[in-house]
Amino acid sequence: MSNLERKLSAGQFVVTAELPVIDGGGHSEIIRQLAPMKAFVDAFNATDNPSAHAHASPLAVSIAMLQAGVEPVMQLACRDRNRLALEADLVGAGMHGVENICCLTGDDVTAGDEPESRRVFDLDGPQLISVTRTLSHGHYLSGRPIKPAPRFLIGAVENPGAPPYESRVRRATKKALAGARFLQLQICYRPELLERFMREARASGLSERLAIIPSICILRTVGGMRFVATRVPGIDVPPATVARIEQAADAQTECFELACELASHALEQPGVGGLHFISFRKDAGIAKLCTRLGIPPRVERELNGYSASVAF
Amino acid sequence: MKAAAVLARAEHAVKAPIWGCKACGQCVLHSTGLTCPMTCPKTLRNGPCGGVRPDGHCEVKPELRCVWLKAFERSERLPLWRGHIDDLRPPVDNTLTGTSAWLNLATGRDRQTPAGWGDVEP
Incomplete structure (x- = not known):
């Protein structure tokens, strides 16, 4: 059983983070990227061609993370592979002991730098969750057996900040019923929409079914803020927030303060089961933010316990 | 088989203008x-x-x-x-593309799924 699964099963608060994309540099680059945040994070997402840009594959990066002694969450998107390829990567992940899987539909190819690619979407996000569960029960989608079955902790994503706002919890519930046990939320710069999602998730019982993990992005520059506001599908940044960074004397400090405010707000929402961090800083931004928020390092949380959200 | 193809064509003629039917057959x-x-x-x-x-x-x-x-x-x-x-x-069952969904509904073919689909907790 993965450490993440153990913690989620015990109802403990979890911290996940995104490993920056890997192109060149091999294992030493992965170790270099992990170093500043390793102490605070329970598991690291190995992303799957984020924003439809090709990078080292999530399976390869997940295996390298295991070798580096940290726990991966292997993201798997439906955009680039048909069901056979998805099943092959999942069974391959199981073979290497990669247990945490995060299933997503994926940005469209038009969001990336090779928009002329064929989009696949042979499965959608909820179907991929269901197929992953099928594999973990010891057979392929066809019914052909796998002995012994790979062990998976299945997760999914949801975007509280994209329409239809009133149906996002219903869609997340579909994912929970398909087999998801944690839900990493898309970065959300509209706190009122995260609040709404969490309110509805509590009312429907969704927050009892799976661990809801909002994402917090630590940006660094005005350019980065503008990129997120205009180029990343599904992220709605209020013009006032962009202006705040543009007009700041020190954009990096202001970006950090913004992340801090959004993270504090997310932690205040009853039912939040953890936080997911994405940092574009070159230094230990995640460690600094955790310290500021009062989230202890992983080992300390494991020894002394930590409860961010009293109502969880 | 010929009748099935005619039915598929007739179905598409009705559904394409109204719903933008892509003839998935399910x-x-x-x-x-x-x-x-x-x-x-x-x-x-x-x-x-x-x-x-x-x-x-x-x-x-x-x-x-x-x-x-x-x-x-x-x-x-x-x-x-x-x-x-x-x-x-x-x-989606890609083997049904281009066939009549009406016929597949009548025969139950559109509800056939792979043996591993819809697996529930053991």
Whole structure:
């Protein structure tokens, strides 16, 4: 059983983070990227061609993370592979002991730098969750057996900040019923929409079914803020927030303060089961933010316990 | 076989102008508010992706209103099948493309899924 699964099963608060994309540099680059945040994070997402840009594959990066002694969450998107390829990567992940899987539909190819690619979407996000569960029960989608079955902790994503706002919890519930046990939320710069999602998730019982993990992005520059506001599908940044960074004397400090405010707000929402961090800083931004928020390092949380959200 | 092909053509002639039918051969219109999910550029059968724009338009085709926004709205107005939109629909059976969904509905072929689909907790 993965450490993440153990913690989620015990109802403990979890911290996940995104490993920056890997192109060149091999294992030493992965170790270099992990170093500043390793102490605070329970598991690291190995992303799957984020924003439809090709990078080292999530399976390869997940295996390298295991070798580096940290726990991966292997993201798997439906955009680039048909069901056979998805099943092959999942069974391959199981073979290497990669247990945490995060299933997503994926940005469209038009969001990336090779928009002329064929989009696949042979499965959608909820179907991929269901197929992953099928594999973990010891057979392929066809019914052909796998002995012994790979062990998976299945997760999914949801975007509280994209329409239809009133149906996002219903869609997340579909994912929970398909087999998801944690839900990493898309970065959300509209706190009122995260609040709404969490309110509805509590009312429907969704927050009892799976661990809801909002994402917090630590940006660094005005350019980065503008990129997120205009180029990343599904992220709605209020013009006032962009202006705040543009007009700041020190954009990096202001970006950090913004992340801090959004993270504090997310932690205040009853039912939040953890936080997911994405940092574009070159230094230990995640460690600094955790310290500021009062989230202890992983080992300390494991020894002394930590409860961010009293109502969880 | 010839009759089946004629039926497929007749069905498409009716459905294409009204719903933008893509002839997937496993029609789920009734459970998606009479909005065809195959007209979603990602052909998603289980709800909208996370890329829907703040104005409710499509990530891929900004001029198109999200198919799933329409599906949710319309399903609320249907006297029947309203809750079906929340059902987990199986992956598309690509061997049925171009065949008559009416015929597949009558024979039950459209409800056949791979043996491993819909696996529940053991």
